[in-house]
Amino acid sequence: MSATRFFELPSPFVLRRGGSLAGARLAYETWGELNPAGDNAILILTGLSPSAHAAAGRDDPSPGWWEAMIGVGKAIDTRRFFVICVNSLGSCKGSTGAASPHPDDHLPYRLRFPDICLEDVAQSAQLLVAGLGIRQLKALIGPSMGGMSALAYGVMFPGQAPNMVLISTAPHSLPFATAIRSLQRECIRRDPRWLDGNYASDSWPEDGFRLARKLGMVTYRSAQEWRGRFGRKRVSQPSTQAFGREFEVEAYLDAHADRFVGSFDPNCYLYLSRAMDWFDLADHGGAVDIALAKMQVRRALVIGVPSDILFPIEQQREIAEGLRSAGGVVDFYALPSIQGHDSFLVDFERFAPPVADFLGCL
Secondary structure, three states: OOOOEEEEOOOOEEOOOOOEEOOOEEEEEEEOOOOOOOOOEEEEEOOOOOOOOOOOOOOOOOOOOOOOOEEOOOOEEOOOOEEEEEOOOEOOOOOOEOOOEOOOOOOEOHHHOOOOOHHHHHHHHHHHHHHOOOOOOOEEEEEOHHHHHHHHHHHHOOOOOOEEEEEOOOOEOOHHHHHHHHHHHHHHHOOOOOHHHOOOOOOOOHHHHHHHHHHHHHHHOOHHHHHHHOOOOEOOOOOOOOOOOOEHHHHHHHHHHHHHEOOEOHHHHHHHHHHHHHOEHHHOOOOHHHHHHHOOOOEEEEEEOOOOOOOOHHHHHHHHHHHHHOOOEEEEEEOOOOOHHHHHHHOHHHHHHHHHHHHHOO
8 A cells, every 4th residue: 555645736837947847746645643723744855766755654554765764753753743755846756757648648758858956846845735734834854955955945935944954965066966966867878778868668778877876876975984884895706797796895886776776767867866956046046145044944953974975064064054144043963974975864873863852842
C-alpha cells in the first residue's frame, strides 16, 4: 500500500522562465494530524533525488529516506506536528517531470518538458500547502537542494514560513558545485544511448548515468571519511578487466551507482541539476542579504558541516548572518561530522538534537 497522495496544480501552471504545464501534479506524504487551528504544519522540501516517502507511516511501513528524523518522539515529532514532505516538481517520484506523459500524446515529455527552476518548485509547494488549508507553516525544513527551494519559498511568500530549518544548503551554487554538476550532465548527455533525451524506457543511458552518480558520490562524502573507512583496502575478487576495479572505495562507488541507476530518470536528473545551478537568491532583490531580509523569518536553525565541499560551511554561515542581520533569532551550527554533504542523511546523532531543540521551542 502506498501513502503517496497527489495534488493537482492549477492548469496551466505557468513557469518562471517561460512555458507552462497542463495537468501537472505533486506527489506528497503526510504524518501526524493537522490541528483544528491549522497552525502545526511542517513542510519538508527534499534534495534532488528523494521521494516524498521520508518516513514510515500507517499506509506505508517501509523506512523512508529520513526515517531517523521523523516520527513519534523523534526530532520532528509527529505527535505534535503535521508533517508534509513534497516530491519536487520536475522529479520522477510521482510529481510531474520530464518522465511524465505529455498531455498531447501521452508519451514522456523528455526534452519537451519546459525549463524549470527552484522558484517553480517553491511555488508548487506553496499551492499544495494552501490547498491543504494551511495559511502559515509552523516551520519549513530544507536540506541540500531542498534548502535552496525553501529559501525561494521564503522570499516569494514572505511571512508564510516564519520558522526555518536550513541544512547543508546555499543561497546559490559556487563554481565548484556548478562545475561538478555540469560534468555529471555531460556524462549523461555523451552516453550514446541518451539519444538527445529520447531513450527508450528499457534502454537508459546507464553508462553515463553511472559515471554521473559516481562523480556525485565523490563530492557527497569527504576524503577524511574515506581515508578512515577504506584506506588502501583491496576487494577480495579484483576485476579481470584491464584497469578494472581493485580497491574497496571503487566497489563502494559501483554499489551506489548500481542502486541509483534505474531508480531515477536521467532527464529528470538533468532538469533538476540545472535548476540548482540556476538558483540565485540574489535574483530576489539584487543581493543575498536583501533577499533574506524580505523573508520575514522570526527564527531559524542553520546547520552545516566543515567537511562539505559541495555546499561549504561558509555558505550556511552567510545565510545565518543574513537572517540575523534582518532581525531573526538564528541558531547556527557547524557540526564536526566527517561524512561531508551526506552528513544530514547518516549522522543523526549530531543532526537530530539541534533540530529537536529548535522545533521543541516553537
